[in-house]
Amino acid sequence: MKILVTGATGFIGRQIVHRLRKAGAELRLASRHPQTLGPGHDTVLMPGFDAPVAAFLALTRDVTDIVHCAGLNNDDGNATEADFLAVNAELSARLAQAAATQASGRFIHLSSIRAVIGARVSATIDEDTMPDPQCGYGRSKRAAEIRVLEAYASLGRRDATVLRLPPVHGSGMKGNLATLMRLADTPLPLPTGALTGNRSLLSSQSAAGAVSHLLTHSGPLRPIYVGSDGPPVSVAEIVCAFRSGFGRPKRLMGLPGGPMRAAAIVLGKRAFWDSLTATQICDPSLLMSEGWLPETGTLERLAEIARLGNAQSPPFR
Numbered sequence: 001m002k003i004l005v006t007g008a009t010g011f012i013g014r015q016i017v018h019r020l021r022k023a024g025a026e027l028r029l030a031s032r033h034p035q036t037l038g039p040g041h042d043t044v045l046m047p048g049f050d051a052p053v054a055a056f057l058a059l060t061r062d063v064t065d066i067v068h069c070a071g072l073n074n075d076d077g078n079a080t081e082a083d084f085l086a087v088n089a090e091l092s093a094r095l096a097q098a099a100a101t102q103a104s105g106r107f108i109h110l111s112s113i114r115a116v117i118g119a120r121v122s123a124t125i126d127e128d129t130m131p132d133p134q135c136g137y138g139r140s141k142r143a144a145e146i147r148v149l150e151a152y153a154s155l156g157r158r159d160a161t162v163l164r165l166p167p168v169h170g171s172g173m174k175g176n177l178a179t180l181m182r183l184a185d186t187p188l189p190l191p192t193g194a195l196t197g198n199r200s201l202l203s204s205q206s207a208a209g210a211v212s213h214l215l216t217h218s219g220p221l222r223p224i225y226v227g228s229d230g231p232p233v234s235v236a237e238i239v240c241a242f243r244s245g246f247g248r249p250k251r252l253m254g255l256p257g258g259p260m261r262a263a264a265i266v267l268g269k270r271a272f273w274d275s276l277t278a279t280q281i282c283d284p285s286l287l288m289s290e291g292w293l294p295e296t297g298t299l300e301r302l303a304e305i306a307r308l309g310n311a312q313s314p315p316f317r
Contacts, residue, residue, distance in 0.1 A: 007070030065105035081136030093147035114138035170204030184242035228282035245306025
């Protein structure tokens with residue numbers, strides 16, 4: 001078995017590479033920055049979405065399995081919908097088409113719950129949730145899911161799968177979780193009393209474990225899986241965990257939601273506020289039924305991230 005990992009230098013890709021290496025897997029690592037992976041590895045430059053077919057055939061030659069992490073994340077504020085579609089959908093489709101013709105093993109495509117639900121919607125998400133992406137990033141991830149599965153189905157293959165992830169936390173994380181951690185590392189009281197919505201999260205280590213499980217478990221793959229650690233946590237609990245890690249007092253104010261939402265609208269932060277108050281629960285029952293075990297110490301993990309960040313870099317003031 002030789003596994004191609006794309007996006008190998010990315011936030012989740014690094015954890016997957018570490019996990020597979022510990023398991024003794026032979027790896028080929030593809031990245032836009034292969035020079036950062038160091039010598040002694042089978043490393044290659046990740047082709048662009050508009051690279052010739054030969055580039056994707058060369059990338060997938062002599063590997064058995066593919067873990068596709070590469071993509072354009074929704075924390076890139078300058079990306080257009082066309083950018084997201086090119087990198088997330090077109091590149092994924094072309095990689096899957098090449099892999100389906102010559103890689104004998106499995107194709108694990110990392111996706112996001114944004115492929116099925118917007119950040120401001122309250123819902124429980126599982127494999128049967130009707131896709132209704134609400135942003136350019138989400139629409140591109142849904143398009144990528146469809147095209148990857150179609151590439152394998154067109155050759156009569158059922159060994160490609162989509163792993164949808166909730167917000168992922170760990171060292172180097174970005175997005176709303178990173179914003180909350182920066183806010184927690186201030187002496188100011190925070191009005192989190194209204195933030196009672198619960199959210200499912202996933203650690204980067206747990207995401208890597210889910211990928212490893214899907215590569216190696218003996219049963220047939222389902223088209224879609226949803227990952228999540230448990231139990232869900234509220235935004236107020238997330239802030240408390242970060243402040244605990246920073247060694248700061250909680251200093252949370254129990255303000256009602258109405259005035260806070262009005263203030264967010266005035267400040268042009270309505271979407272951010274609505275995303276913090278939504279309840280989004282991911283149900284990983286299918287993945288668990290096939291032998292995967294989620295982590296349960298989410299708040300402890302978040303506190304540890306803040307503790308390590310506080311020790312390694314100057315705090316945000």
